[in-house]
Amino acid sequence: DPAEKLKALAESDRPELQFLWAIHRDLFHYCAVHLAEIADSAREIDLAMRWGYGWQQGPFELWQAAGWKAVADRVRDDIDAGRATAKVALPEWVTRVDAAHTPAGSVTGSGDYLPRPDLAVFKRQWLPPRLIGEGDQRGTTVADLPGVRLWTLRDDVLLVSHKTKMNVIDDGVIEGLNEAVERAEREFAGIVIWQPEGPFSAGANLKAALEWIHNDQYDRIEGLVRDFQQVNLRLRHATVPVVAAVRGLALGGGLELAMHADRIVAHLESYMGLVEAGVGLLPAGGGLGTLAFRIQQQTAAGDSYPLLEKRFKQVAMGQVSGSALEARQMGYLTEADGIVMHEHELLFAAHA
Known part of the structure; x- marks a missing residue:
């Protein structure tokens, strides 16, 4: 609980915890005092700290999560007591508002709320990151299964999102993909596999496979491989279009899933x-076969072996592309596959 954590820092007698509270207090103080000078609203500051410095939450988000009024009172008490770095009062708008971010917008240096920008370019960003208090856009759930969530956003395309750590592939994900194909062929115009958070997929769940080996449950490993191959083939031969929207890691089985x-x-x-x-x-989900098939198509009029040797060597070396452009050079993306520069436009491009 952020409120309890910050309260514990502020009330502690331990010098190292007092130091941590002072860092947060002066950060909140500085941002509130200078908000009108440095940004249109609290949104720009929080996003800048997220994108520029890798923070999970910006300063106004931290403040709001810990309780806007309670933190403001603690900061004000420290200013009055001379414990703050600057002897400058908090702006009066801090008292007038209850939060930095609301569904209506983010607070400005005058205490008003500024809505998210409505420029045409943002129309392509269907699910941009939401700040604390802005509200969550989760679409409409079609089925909340153990391994995946099936849902829709604004049309008749079925979205598939894994629910596993690092979006790895396990029995639950495979069952969910099978369910997605069945539902999509009956009720939807297409499938998009997209992860709202984390990488596309770090591959198969090897931790579970290792446990099966230790327990001599080799039949479960064989079943997982067989089921994964079958669901990949179902995706490839589905009667509706299937698009994989990839960002971050797509490794091992995760890449094989996307390649189908x-x-x-x-x-x-x-x-x-x-x-x-x-x-x-060895890749067991059909990735090697897909590579070989693509090589055959690319070299139909000549010798396939040199390119086949090159592709299989990169697999033997476990090479990973440094970008989507390099992935195309390595044969993991085809010329027909798309590459987008802005990750928040990925879902829009996958639906196009």
């Missing part, structure tokens, strides 16, 4: 590779 879609739309900063050789395994 009709199209991949990848953010530029996507890192793809069949890396199973690094742990003493």
Whole structure:
């Protein structure tokens, strides 16, 4: 609980915790005093700290999560007591508002709320990151399954999002993908596999596979491989278009899943590779076959072996692309697959 944590820092007698509270207090104080000078609203400051410095939450988000009024009172008490770095009062608008971010907008240096920009370019960003208090845009859930969430956003395309850590592939994900194909072929115009958070997929759940090996449950491993191959083929031969919207890591089985879609739309900063050789395994989800099939198409009028050797060598070395452009050079993306520069436009491009 952020409120309890910040309260514990402010009330502690331990010098190291007092130091941490002072850092937060002076940060909140500075941002409130200078908000009107440095940004249109609190939104720009929080997003700048997220994007520029890798913070999970910006300063106004931290303040709001810990309780806007309670934190403001603590900061004001420290200013009055001379414990703050600057002897400058908090702006009066801090008392007038209850939060930095609301569904209506973000607070400005005058205490008003400024809505999110409504420029045409933002129409392509269907699900941009939301700040604390802005409200969550989660679409309409079609089925909340153990391994995946099936949902829709604004049309008749079925979205599939994994629910596992690092979006790895396990029995639950495979069952969810099968359910997605069945539902989409009956009720929807297409499928988009997209993860709202985290990478596209870090591959198969090797931790579970290791437990099965320790318990001599080799039949479960064989079943997982068989089921994964079958669901990939179902995706490839589905009667509706299937698009994989990739950003971040797409490794091992995660890349094989994407390669069986009709199209991949990848953010530029996507890192793809069949890396199973690094742990003493071979790709078992159809990735090698897909590579070989593509090579045959590319070299139909000549000798396939040089390119086949090159592609399989990169698999043997566990090489990972440094970008989506390099993934295309490595054969993981085709010329028909799309690459987008802005990750927040990925979902829009996948629906196009």
